[in-house]
Amino acid sequence: MANHSPYSVVLTYLEDRQEITLQAIDRAKLAPVVAGTLEVPVLLEEHNFKLDDAFARRLGAAVLSLIELGQPAIGQYMSLTKDPID
Incomplete structure (x- = not known):
């Protein structure tokens, strides 16, 4: 595996292209x-x-919900449970 310096991951919803980029x-x-x-x-x-x-599901739900605050149009595609699933 390649050795990388520490980096951050930026996730962006590009509404005009209907895609999410990392x-x-x-x-x-x-x-x-x-x-x-x-x-x-x-x-x-x-x-x-x-x-x-x-953990990954809850993190993903939180990220998508945060994106939705700034770009409400993505909400029409979202169908997720924001609370923990037992």
């Missing part, structure tokens, strides 16, 4: 862009440090 960007380059913006911490300890399917 981009990897060096954290140092991204830092000045995101300074002072909304930050939603997800504490791994609160999830018992388990990055499993349930």
